[in-house]
Amino acid sequence: MNELTSKLSPIADMDCSFRSYLNSKKAHEAAHMKGNGIPDYAYGMDYELRKKLDSIPGLYKVARSITSTIVHQQMQIMNQQAVCATPTSFPDVYEIGCECARRLGIAVPNIFIVNDQTLNAYTYACDDVEPFIVLHSGLYERMTPGELKSxxxxxxGHIQNYHGSYETIATLIAQEGLSALGGLSAFFLSVFTTGVQLALNSWSRAAEVTCDRAGLICADNLEDALSAEAKLMYGGAFGDHKIDYASIEEQLELQMSNATKYYEALYSHPTSARRIMAIREFYECQTFYDWRPDMRKADSILRSHKECDERCKKFINLTEEGTRSKRGKENE
Ligand SMILES: [Zn+2]
Structure with a gap:
């Protein structure tokens, strides 16, 4: 890096080298990785449901084959139509990517900013292809730097937890239908039953809880993680806004006591209200503070990982009747 670039780049003093990545990866593996290669912050249902998907004959093979084709195609499309964040193009996004990768102990991912006003971000990843992240310009415009970090x-988190193959298929089925896959891929996937598609969605919703935890681990504070999620509900309209999370919890109570909640079985993501509650639960978990001891306060609640997962299940499972008994009384 020459002197001029060094002055212009906000990450001039940041070590994004491969050696630094390897050192960081080793340290994280020793401290935070379980024997099964899953990081310790992962939501238990994510791993349990993924094992069930793995046991469905042929599913993983087909998912990986379809996804690796899609990831290659999308990478070419992004190269044509989007801007890749570098130390000198969208350096703020590049810097955040470096920070998150270092925090979690993964390689720095490519991040593309694409012209699309909807608030969305997603990852293209397959177990044997280099992953990359896509940010819509609308999301970049409406999020604060702190929210973008989350x-x-x-x-x-999707990259670190190897969600790529199943996640891509679940998202495509849930959002665009089999026709989005086209030709042979659609044919292969159509042999799987509706039951398998619902199982994929169910796992995907659990996987999102895992990744919201990764988001909180990377964030500067709880508020950024919650407000980023809330903006996905109201669109992040410009101007000052106040979000009352107690009233969002009331909305969730209504949502959970109504039979229309079963429609969510078709969704690949939990609703934002559910995710907000699950993020708040992780903020009261010992595992979070193992990653972020700097965020621990004298009055921080430190529940075990097991208890945290049990409490999250009550917000995430569609069969639960209501949320009041979970956070309500003890936190009032
Ligand atoms: Zn996600």
Whole structure:
């Protein structure tokens, strides 16, 4: 890096070298990785449901084959139509990508900013292809730098947890239908039953909880992680806004006591209200503070990982009747 670039780049003093990545990866593996290669912050249902998907004959093979084709195609499309964040193009996004990767102990991912006004970010990843993250310009415009950190951290969580193959298929089925896959891919996937598609969605919703935890680990504070999620509900309209999370919890109570909640079985993501509650639960978990001891306060609640997962299940499972008994009384 020459002197001029060094002055212009906000990450001039940041070590994004491969050696630094390897050192960081080793340290994280020793401290935070379980024997099964899953990081310790992962939501238990994510791993349990993924094992069930793995046991469905042929599913993983087909998912990986379809996804690796899609990832290659999308990478070419992004190269044509989007801007890749570098130390000198969208350096703020590049810097956040470096920070999140270092925090989680993964390689720095490519991040593309694409012209699309909808608030969305996603990851293209397959177990044997280099992953990359896509940010819509609308999301970049409406999120604060702190909120972007939580969102990019979430996407890095998908990479770290090897969600690529199943996640891509679940998202395509849920959002665009089999026709989006086209030709042979659609044919292969159509042999799987509706039951398998619902199982993919169910796992995907659990995987999102895992990645919201990665987002919180990468964020500067709880508020950024919650407000990023809330903006996905109201669109992040410009101007000052106040979000009352107690009233969002009331909305969730209504949502959970109504039979229309079963429609969510068709969704690949939990609703934002559910995700907000699950993020708040992780903020009261010992595992979070193992990653972020700097955020621990004298009055921080430190529940075990197991208890945290049990409490999250009550917000995430569609069969639960209501939320009042979970956070309500003890936190009032
Ligand atoms: Zn996600």
């Amino acid at each position: 969102i990019i951290g979430h996407e890095c």
